[in-house]
Amino acid sequence: MRIGIIGATGWLGSALGAGLLSRGIARPGDLVLLNRSGPRPDYHGHADIAWARDAADLVAQSDVVVVSVRPEDWPGLALRAEGRLVLSFMAGVGAPELARCGGRIVRAMPNAAAEIGASYSPFWAAEGVDEANRDTVRRLLSAIGTTDELPDEAQIDLMTALPGSGAAYPALMAVAMAGFMRAQGISEAIAWRSAEAAVVGGARLLQGRIADAPALLAAYRDYRGTTAAGIAAAEAAGFSRALVAALEAATDKARHMTRDAGDAE
Numbered sequence: 001m002r003i004g005i006i007g008a009t010g011w012l013g014s015a016l017g018a019g020l021l022s023r024g025i026a027r028p029g030d031l032v033l034l035n036r037s038g039p040r041p042d043y044h045g046h047a048d049i050a051w052a053r054d055a056a057d058l059v060a061q062s063d064v065v066v067v068s069v070r071p072e073d074w075p076g077l078a079l080r081a082e083g084r085l086v087l088s089f090m091a092g093v094g095a096p097e098l099a100r101c102g103g104r105i106v107r108a109m110p111n112a113a114a115e116i117g118a119s120y121s122p123f124w125a126a127e128g129v130d131e132a133n134r135d136t137v138r139r140l141l142s143a144i145g146t147t148d149e150l151p152d153e154a155q156i157d158l159m160t161a162l163p164g165s166g167a168a169y170p171a172l173m174a175v176a177m178a179g180f181m182r183a184q185g186i187s188e189a190i191a192w193r194s195a196e197a198a199v200v201g202g203a204r205l206l207q208g209r210i211a212d213a214p215a216l217l218a219a220y221r222d223y224r225g226t227t228a229a230g231i232a233a234a235e236a237a238g239f240s241r242a243l244v245a246a247l248e249a250a251t252d253k254a255r256h257m258t259r260d261a262g263d264a265e
Contacts, residue, residue, distance in 0.1 A: 001030065003140070004062030006055060006069060006077065008033035009040065012089050012144075013068035015114035018044045019143030023117075026143075032061045055079050064136060065103065071257060079103075085133050087123075087140065091160045092257025095126045095153055104128045106137050109159040110144055112166035119145035120163045124153045161250035169246070174199045 003026055007013040017033065020026040021044055028046040033039075039051035052058035059065055059081050068089040069077070079086075079101040086103035089110055098105045108123035121141045125134055134149065141147040150156065174195040181191035206213055220227045 001063045001136070002032055002061060003030055003064050003066065004032040004034070004052065004058040005066045006034045006058060006079075007067070007089075008043070009035045009037065010068055011112065012110050012114055013066070014044075015110075015119075015144050016066060016068065016140070019114070019117055020140070021046060023143050025139060032058050034058045059084060064140070066140070067098075085129070085136060087137060091156075091164065091254050099126065104133060106133070107153065107156050108137070108141060108147070109156055109164045110141070111164050114144035117143075117145055119166075120147070121145055122148045122150050122156075122159045122163065124150040124156050126153075157251050157254035158247075160254040161247045165250065169243070170199050170203070 003020065005013050005017055008017055008031075013035075017031060020031070021028065028043075028048045029050075031043075032050045032052050033043065034052040034055065034057075041047060043049050050061060052061065055077050059079070062084065064085045064087065065079070065081050066087045066089065067074070067077070067079070071090045071092045074090060074093050074097075081101045081103035084103045085106065086098065086101060087106045087108060088098055089108060091109065095105050095107065098107070105126040106123055106129055107126075108121050110119040110121040113119045114121070121144060123137055123141065125137070138147055150159070174192075177195040177198055178191040181194050182188060186194065205216070217231065220231060222228075
């Protein structure tokens with residue numbers, strides 16, 4: 001099976017290519033790559049990889065086509081992929097628009113953690129995608145982390161807002177925490193290490209047991225210590241409401257992108 005990656009040196013496309021190669025899911029000769037800047041002599045340590053001249057050339061050499069470009073770049077591809085499995089990483093470009101390429105459409109939503117093989121990348125498959133195709137998608141996405149299949153395309157917009165955000169919200173927390181420490185006279189380096197301890201180190205307690213988060217919060221509250229006071233103040237200040245508002249705004253943006261793409265047809 002030959003895998004074509006459009007946007008092969010972008011953030012997600014590069015992560016996918018690297019993961020496929022490093023995990024032995026694909027050999028260098030199995031990949032066909034395309035990007036805007038042109039072929040590179042070395043791709044994640046491999047020189048013996050095919051670079052396509054354009055989208056048509058990539059499709060001609062590929063069984064599966066991965067589209068990992070910005071949504072606004074999609075129309076310019078003028079992709080024709082009849083008979084191919086097409087896996088889209090684009091937010092806001094819905095199945096009706098993607099189906100114009102003639103391929104069997106799957107939409108997935110990886111996040112920036114793909115770079116370290118830790119992306120959660122749920123996918124949705126359109127009509128005409130059989131179980132063998134689904135297995136192919138699961139195998140490809142395993143190169144960058146984990147996945148689940150969604151029953152409804154509309155849920156992709158929700159996944160764009162939450163797992164698709166990657167490290168954005170933890171980074172937002174870290175900036176606020178480090179800023180507080182610096183305002184209290186803590187040095188820059190120590191302020192950032194303190195934020196890392198809370199945002200990164202603390203989160204490891206939940207890795208693999210995230211559904212225990214309510215119980216963990218209850219334990220902090222029951223202890224009635226300094227962290228309980230902080231949790232109460234954060235909730236009173238609207239912490240949870242702010243997160244819900246952020247997710248609603250991101251979901252709405254994704255939905256509008258899809259509608260705008262349809263209106264432009």
